[in-house]
Amino acid sequence: MKTYLVVSALALAAGFAAPACAQQKLVPAQSEIAFISKQMGVPVDGKFKKFDAQVAFDPKKPDAAKIAFSIDIGSATLGSAETEAELVKPDWFNTKLFPQATFQSSAVKATGPGKFDVAGKLVIKGASHDVVVPVALAQAGANTTASGAFVIKRLDFKIGDGDWKDTSMVANDVQVKFKLTLTGVGAL
Amino acid sequence: MNRTPVVVERYTPVAIAFHWLLAVAIVVSFCVGLYMSDLAMSPTRLKLFNWHKWAGMTIFALSALRLLWRLTHRPPADVPMPAWQQRAAHGAHLALYLLFFAVPLAGWAYSSAAGFPVVVYGLIPLPDFVPVDKALAEGLKTLHHLLAFALAFVVLAHVGAALKHQFLDRDGLLLRMWPRKSSSLIS
Numbered sequence: 001m002k003t004y005l006v007v008s009a010l011a012l013a014a015g016f017a018a019p020a021c022a023q024q025k026l027v028p029a030q031s032e033i034a035f036i037s038k039q040m041g042v043p044v045d046g047k048f049k050k051f052d053a054q055v056a057f058d059p060k061k062p063d064a065a066k067i068a069f070s071i072d073i074g075s076a077t078l079g080s081a082e083t084e085a086e087l088v089k090p091d092w093f094n095t096k097l098f099p100q101a102t103f104q105s106s107a108v109k110a111t112g113p114g115k116f117d118v119a120g121k122l123v124i125k126g127a128s129h130d131v132v133v134p135v136a137l138a139q140a141g142a143n144t145t146a147s148g149a150f151v152i153k154r155l156d157f158k159i160g161d162g163d164w165k166d167t168s169m170v171a172n173d174v175q176v177k178f179k180l181t182l183t184g185v186g187a188l
Numbered sequence: 189m190n191r192t193p194v195v196v197e198r199y200t201p202v203a204i205a206f207h208w209l210l211a212v213a214i215v216v217s218f219c220v221g222l223y224m225s226d227l228a229m230s231p232t233r234l235k236l237f238n239w240h241k242w243a244g245m246t247i248f249a250l251s252a253l254r255l256l257w258r259l260t261h262r263p264p265a266d267v268p269m270p271a272w273q274q275r276a277a278h279g280a281h282l283a284l285y286l287l288f289f290a291v292p293l294a295g296w297a298y299s300s301a302a303g304f305p306v307v308v309y310g311l312i313p314l315p316d317f318v319p320v321d322k323a324l325a326e327g328l329k330t331l332h333h334l335l336a337f338a339l340a341f342v343v344l345a346h347v348g349a350a351l352k353h354q355f356l357d358r359d360g361l362l363l364r365m366w367p368r369k370s371s372s373l374i375s
Contacts, residue, residue, distance in 0.1 A: 040238040041310030079303045
């Protein structure tokens with residue numbers, strides 16, 4: 001009887017704890033992180049091909065959510081071979097010195113059905129800035145898709161330094177768009 | 189040799205304005221195009237590429253207006269010359285008009301295929317009529333270059349013929365397209 005109680009208490013505790021601790025898994029093949037910059041009014045699409053996420057998220061308890069991202073900066077594609085060759089240089093991403101960009105959430109709050117604001121720190125090229133990222137969730141089968149877009153100022157992160165500081169050439173605003181597919185997220 | 193001034197029927201002032209404006213625009217765009225393609229990536233290169241595209245699209249639009257004008261206004265009759273020269277002149281004019289459109293169109297398509305849609309003056313986004321595709325972009329780049337050199341070649345022939353009429357035939361042909369009415373052109 002005593003053993004039974006202990007076991008059921010443990011099971012109960014585990015049962016409660018499990019959703020909060022369970023790590024949701026990113027499905028990279030069905031995920032996308034893109035960025036759109038403007039060069040003299042011309043929108044130029046870029047993409048990061050390699051990134052990973054550590055997500056502990058229960059839609060029922062957004063306050064307890066922990067979302068961390070790391071993006072492999074060297075995996076960026078952008079327009080032509082000429083612009084890509086430029087991207088890794090010190091004036092732009094300085095990929096050798098700063099191979100990764102990271103995001104770490106600090107607070108998640110629900111803003112509507114399936115909608116959340118994720119606040120956190122975005123670190124690119126060694127510069128850290130607070131951002132609030134609106135995320136919309138959609139579920140289909142075992143997959144949950146989180147999508148959204150937000151704007152960063154490239155000069156906050158010294159992306160496009162030196163001769164490229166001129167924002168009439170390359171706009172300061174860069175739109176970041178993402179679509180992330182996760183498995184193991186609880187029902188909305 | 190006929191050295192007496194002849195009364196020459198001239199092109200309309202609008203046609204003359206189109207001719208010289210576009211002549212300058214095309215020559216400058218061609219030279220900028222030649223210069224910029226070998227530049228290393230820099231803000232200057234980016235600027236020149238965009239200016240070149242804006243100029244190209246402006247030339248395209250002005251050429252459309254010019255063609256409309258040409259189709260609705262009869263040009264002056266040919267000055268007397270051998271029939272083969274007449275045919276060559278008309279052929280060259282037709283080739284020029286075709287290339288006024290073909291060169292910018294190939295450039296526009298090349299830009300689209302390379303993943304850089306054309307936004308004229310940084311304000312007017314033009315549609316992409318080809319998909320973003322690296323191999324296609326390479327092909328269109330070559331096409332744009334070949335057509336631009338073809339245009340340069342026909343322009344040189346056109347200028348050469350005009351100079352021949354001016355300095356060898358001295359038949360006042362150039363006066364038909366000269367901005368000011370000037371008898372000094374006929375010596």
